[in-house]
Each structure stands twice: as C-alpha cells, then as structure tokens.
Amino acid sequence: MRDLGIGRLPLLLPAVLLSLLLLCPRLALGQLTSRADRAALLQLRSSLGIRSRDWPRKPDPCSQWNGIQCNGNGRVVGINISGFRRTRISALNPQFSVDALANLTSLTAFNASRFLLPGRIPDLFGQQLVSLEVLDLRSCSVIGVVPSSLGGLTNLSVLYLAGNNLTGAIPPIFGRLFRLSALNLSGNTLNGSFPPSFASLKNLSTLDISSNSLSGSIPLGIGTLSRLQYLNLSRNNLSGVIPPQLGDLRSLVDLDLSFNGLSSSVPPDLRGLRSLGRMLLGDNQLSGSLPSNLFPNPSQLQVLVLRNNALGGALPNSLWSLPGLITVDISGNNFTGLLPDRGLNSNATTAALNMSQNSFYGNITDVLRRFGPMDLSGNYFEGKVPDFVRLNSSLNNNCLQSVLNQRTLEDCSSFYTRAGLVFDNFGRTNSTSPPAPQPSKKSNRKLYILIGVLGGSGILVLLLLLCGLLFICTRKRGSPNQRGVGVGPVPSTSPAPSGQPANIARVGDSYTYQQLLEATNEFNDASLIKHGHSGDLFKGVLEGGIPVVVKKIDLQAMKKESYPIELDFFSKVTHGRFVPFLGHCLENENEKFLVYKYMPNEDLASSLYKKGSSDDDSLQSLDWIKRLKIAVGAAEGLTYLHHECYPPLVHRDVQASSILLDDKFEVRLGSLSEVCAQEGDTHHSRISRLLRLPQSSDQGSSDSTNANCAYDVFCFGKVLLELVTGKLDLSASPDAEIKEWLDQTLPYINIYDKELVTKIVDPLLIVDEDLLEEVWAMAIVARSCLNPKPTRRPPMRYILKALENPLKIVREDNNSGSGRLRATSSRGSWNAALFGSWRHSSSDVAVIPAASSATTATRLEAAGATGSFKQSGTTGSHSQGSGPNNGSSSHRRHSKDIFPEPPDVQDVE
DSSP: OTTTTTTHHHHTTTHHHHHHHHHHOOSSOOOOOOHHHHHHHHHHHHHHHTTTSSSSSOOOOHHHTEEEEETTTTTEEEEEEOOBOOOOOHSSSSSOGGGGGGTTTTTOOOETTOOOOOOEETTTTTTTTTOOOEEEEESEEEEOOOOGGGGOTOOOOOEEEOOOEEEEEEGGGGGOOOOOOEEESSOOBSSSSGGGGGGOTTTOOOOEOOOOOOOOOOOGGGGOTTTTOOOEESEEEEEEEEOOOGGGGGGOEEEEEEESEEOOOOOOGGGGTTTEEEOOOOSSSEEEOTTTSSSOSOOOOEEEEOOEEEEEEOOGGGGOOOTTEEEEOOOEEEEEEEESSSSTTTTOOOOEEOOSEEEEEEEOOOOGGTEEEEOOOSSEEEEOOOOOOTTTTTTOOSSSSTTSOOOOHHHHHHHHHHHTTOOOOOOOOOSSSSOOOOOHHHHHHHHHHHHHHHHHHHHHHHHHHHHHHHHHHHHHOOSSSOOTTTHHHHHHHHTTSSSSSGGGSSEEEEEEEHHHHHHHTTOOOGGGEEEEETEEEEEETTTTTTEEEEEEHHHSSOOOHHHHHHHHHHHOOOOBBBBBEEEOOSSSSSEEEEEEOOOTOOOOHHHHHEOOSSTTEEEEEHHHHHHHHHHHHHHHHHHHHHHSSSSSEEEEOGGGGGEEETOOEEEEHHHHHOOOOOOHHHHHHHHHHTTOOOSOOSSSSSTTTTSSSHEEEHHHEHHHHHHHHHOTTTTTHHHHHHHHHHHHHHGBBBBBBSSGGGSSSSSTOOHHHHHHHHHHHHHHHHHHHOSSSGSOOOOOHHHHHHSSTTTHHBBBOOOTTTOOOOOHHHOHHHHHHHHGGGGGGGGOOOOOOEEEEEEHHHHHHHHTTTEEEEEESSSTTTTOOOOOOOOOOOOEEEEETSSSSSSSSOOOO
C-alpha cells in the first residue's frame, strides 16, 4: 500500500527542481578554472576510489567527468556520484572519506545515494559546507547518530538520509533549517520523541520519518506546516491520539500514520483535508466511530486504509460518494450496519475493497457495484450474491445463499436475533432443508451397477499410476553417478505447518537471547560482518571460546518463511559441503537468531584477494590450486542438491559470498534461506501431460525464473568465470549489468585456441604451462554454464566430473605419448560431450566463435564427427597440474566416459 506513489511527483517537485542538474551525468556550464577545486576533486577521486571510467584523470572535470556540474566562473557547484561503484582496491576497505569537499567552497549539491559510505557523517558538512542546498546520502550504509552540526546548513533545501543505519534521536536543532522543503529520514533506527522544533519548518512540503523507532505523540505543531503535502510517520512506535490540528493542513495530499500505537478515535476535524489523496491509518489502536462529516464531497481521496483498529459503528454514507477512490481497506475493525441501497453514477472510479472481519449485515447492495476485487469475508451478509460480484472476490464466513464456506445456521440466527432482525435462513422457507426425493428401486439398481463399473475402472487406473510412479522413483533414486559420501537423509523442502521444523530438537542447540548478546557484545557495530538479504550477520564467541556467526533475522523486515526453511533444511541434511549449523534462538517474537560455525577464511568474495603487508597496499591473490579446489568443492555441494535430493533442490543464491571457506579453504555452502524444490519436476511434468492436469505451483518458489537447477548452473558459471578472470562482484551482479562485459569476454574462451584465454586471465594469477591448461578448461566449463538457453546448460554432476578432470577436456595423446594440445579438433569433442547426449542440432550448440579462418575450415572439415574423444591413458592430478604419462599405449574413449549420457533423453532444467 505504501508503494502506490499517488501524487508523489508533484510532492517532490521542489527536490526535483533543485537536483535536476545533478541527474545529468555530464552537464557542465563551463571549464574548470579553479586549481583548488581541481586538487580537491583529485583528492576526492582517490579517497573514495572513483573509477577512471567515471572520473578520468586528465580531461577537464566539468566536461568529461560524470556527475560534475560547474558554474560560469569555472567552479564546482554540484557532485553526483549516485550509484557509482568503487575501484577494486577501494571496495576492499571502503571509507566515508570526503575531507576534500571542504575545499569546494562553491559546492551547493552533493548526491552520493547508493554509493557505499560505511562510516559516520563527518561534521565538515555542517561546519564547512555552509553553501550546501542539497544533501542526498540515501542507502549509503551510513552508521552512527545524525550529527547536530547539520543544523548549521541554513541554506539547505533538501536533506535525504533514508535507508541507512542511523541511530539515536533526531537533533532538535533541525528546527533551524528554515529553508528545508524536503526531509527524508526513513528506514533507519532513530528513536526518541518527535522533535517539537519541526513546527518551525514552514517551507516543508515533504516529511518522511517512516520505519524508525520514534515514540511519544505527534506534536500539535505539525498542523502549522501549511505547505506540507506529504507526511509519512508510519512504522514507528508513536502513541496517543491523532491531533485534530492535522485538519489544518489544507495542502496535504498524502497522510500515512499506519503501523503505530495511536489510539482514541479519528478526529472529525480531519474533514479540512480537502486535497488529501491517501489516508493510511491502519494497524493502530484507534477506536470509536468515524465522524459522519469526515469525508466531504467533493474530495480528492483515492486511498483509504483503516485496517486492524478497533473502530466501530456504521460507515459514513459520504464514504460511498467519493468518486476518486481506488483502494479502501477497513478490514479487522468493528464496523457494522447495513450497506446503502443507492450506488454512484457510472463515472466513478473502479476500486478495490477490503471490508473483511467486521460485522456488516443485510444484503450486498448496488453501492458495491463500482468495486472490482472485493473481500467481504468474516461478516454477516445474507441473501443472494448479485451478478456484479467478481469471481475473484472472497465471500467466506457470511450468511449468504448458495455459497460455500458460510457460517452455521446457529451463528447467523444468533447474530440477527441480537440485532433485533430476522435471518432469512439461507433462503429456505423452513428451519430444515426439504427432504430429497427418494429414487425408485429400479433407479437404485442402475445406480449401483454404474458405481461398481466406474469404481472398478478407477481402482485399475490408480494401480497403474502407482506402479508407474514406483518405477520412475526407483530409476530416479537408483541412477548411477550419484555421490553419496557424507550424505544424510533426503531432505524435504516444505517447512512444518507451524512455520518451524517438525522436529526442532534435532536442529542444533537452543541458545538463550542473553547468551547471544554476550557472544556478540550486544550486537554492536564492531561485531557486524555484513547485512545479508535474509538477516544481519554478526561475529561472536560463545562460552568456551567457540567462534560463531550469528544471523539476526528481523521478521518485520525479512520474509518470515526464510528461517523455517533453513531450519528444516539443516534438520534433514548432513553433508560436509554446507556451513556447519550449531543452533538457534527463537524465544523473541519479532527476532529470530541462527548460529553457525565461524569460517576463518570467510567467503570467496573476501578471500579471492587480500591486502598485502607492504606499505603500497599490494594485493595477494589466491593461487590456482586453491581456486580449483574451491570450484570442485562448490560443485560437489550443488551436485548433492541437484542429483542426490528428491525432488531436486535449487540453491538460488550461488555467488562468491555464498561460498564459505574454512581454515583449509574447504568449501562450505551458505545462504541457504532461499533453497526450494525445483519447479516442474520432470517426472511430475510427464504425468501431468499424460492426465492433462495443470502443473502444481507448490513445488517451489513462485518465481519460476530461478526455481530450477539450470539457474544454479548459470550462476555457478559466473563464479567459475570470476575465479578465472579475477573480476570481483561478477557473480553477485545482475545479468543485465554484466551482459556487455560477458559479450566482450566470452569470445576469448575457445576450445581450439588456448592462447586466447590468456587475454582474460586474472593478471595476479601466476600459472605455468600445465596450470594454464586447467585455467583454459575451467573457462570452457564456465562458458558452457553461461549458455543463454537453460536446456543447453550441462547438469551439475557433469560439471563436477569436468572440474575433477580438467586436463581431459583440452588434451589428447598421440602414438609418441607427447600429450600435445589439440591444435585442431572436431566440434564433436567438447560440444558433443556436454550437449551431444541431448541430440541437438549443430546450430543450437555452435556457441564457440571462430578463432581464425584455419580453425573454421578445420571445424567444417570435421562436421560429421561422431563425438569421439582422444586422451591419454592416464591424466595427472588436477591439483598438481601434471601432464599425461609417457606410456606408448593409446586408446580412444567416447565422450560418455567423461560426461555420461543421462538415463533419459530429456532437457535438463
């Protein structure tokens, strides 16, 4: 409801006008002439780690640097680094280092939203940048308290600090920012009371302090902000009554006070809000009835949310006369009464209506004709359902005629008796249903014969289906090439109905909240490892000196079903390739905690490069032996999920930060809160097609784009490419962002030319000739994983075999046993090994670009190859990168020996 954004554009017009120039990446009004400004920009470029593609060193910043705005005097007046990415070295240790801004004395706007600035807001903003008019630090990972020094920015018009980790109270000195027109502090953990000094901000048009921990009451002075158009105080701990003075805000278009602890009744003086487009008062403790004159006509009101309060009485008839309504949610209250008979004219806006869990009664009248989807459940409506009620409307738990899932006769009769009314007895004339006509004996005999024939046929069909299912399951579970070492019971992917695993006693130890507070030093910032998508991760030490990682899950901000899924997974899986789970703490209602063993080498994202000990901040890179070991370990974990679990499980979050590393760089897969069963299991699909039944949507996530094993394979391909090229954050980047990079990189991965891959290999990776062949082989595997067609990507068990035997991909021997590289080879070798078993045409699998005309000619010459594969009799260990033995014998092996053909000819998804 909060994301409808009705009327937001005009609300933010002052901010848009002030920051418009900053949104243009290369807008400049002149050439930079100030040496001091140039020196400051270069210093800022270094301290923030701005990439050279955004801020090149030599050209003029005013005309060539993204986000730099200069005035006619050659001075810098605006900086916009919103969404920029840091350099690789700077990203390893980002800092909020902006001291150079103090030398930009003409600066009026600074926008760093979505740019990583972990640290506290420096005092220089309020003490030295006195000319600043726009300051935007949204979603920058800023921590600490809001500095009072910002109150010195008397020229400030726009201040955005939303989406950070700011704590403490809002400084009362903000009341001195008299020119402020837009203030957004939402999405932090600010506490304390609402500053009364805000009543002095007469120019304020937008005020958003939602999703914090403010307490106390709403100050009466808010009603004096005559220019206020957007007011959002939702999701705090505010209490008390709604001030009647809010009705004086004649310009108010959007009012959101939901998810607080406000009480008492809705004041009738709010009728002065004639410009109001949204009123959200839901999830409070409001009581009483709505004033009959609350909604004057005409009104601009489009969205009304009063859900989950204790409001009662009848709804004002004026509510049904509001022509612009698009959403009405009054569910979970004590409203009662009859609906009016008369509806609006045909020009009224079609709207969505939720009036469930109240006590409305009587007939469903034409006044609801304008509403599309409706939820009328949990009331006492009686009579017939009108034709205009949509099929997607909910009518459960009423007293309606000819509708399933209604209240009992006793419940309906009792309610209507208490109201002094007569219940229509579900449309029946008597208190009991009329007796059904009795069939004749002859009819009974025919009926019995028909039932017998149909029943016997049904049992026969059922037996055949059961036999088929048993046969399929036996083949599935008994298929070869499964790796069963260290594997526990086959996991179930459905959490218990209670939202927790059915046998929670088996899921590690149970810790108290106090134990975890002591272990993590009360979850302070120094213990914070990172903000994960399923919870915040903190490092801690339990009693006895056991290092652990504690995931803190805020159920109000995270998906509530994620932690039960993870607990259920650990209760049924005992495989060595997953992060060791130690226990949990579930005693708090809104916060849950999961405890894991601490991995000394953290994850692949942070271990691929480490800072050296020298003064020049040199980087130390993981050697190739460790990189290949990590790739094999991760492939083993994914192979278990895809091929040893039934139904197959999908990880859905395969990236470098999910690959955890112990003290010996052994892989432990983490980020298991998104694991789900694969969408559209193959055997289930066959039965569904046979019976012409629709596929069930309960097999996994509703997001079918990533709820299949082919999605994991694609993500794993990005991890392999990250190991080969050393490009940081590749596996964590959305596909759309790296498409251009992949288009430039993949042509250098060619089965016919080893030297091409040297142009993309990580420059910090030192490899000899033998190891380079393994790098080449891993790049080939990565490319096959990144096939844009999911059905063309190899299964994980074949990828694992390829990584365990990388030299078999790129070597062949001859009679001399020299083990020379394949200078020429048919398409059948590698492509047939991965794709030939599915019998695709050459046009489908020709994903390798031509390296040269000679190579192209060779491929055309061998177009009829059968997919045979030459190799040495013995291949050296991949961990040592040794070559083949120098034995004189040689033989030909079919590609199925390396990449065995699946038991069924089918697409793998």
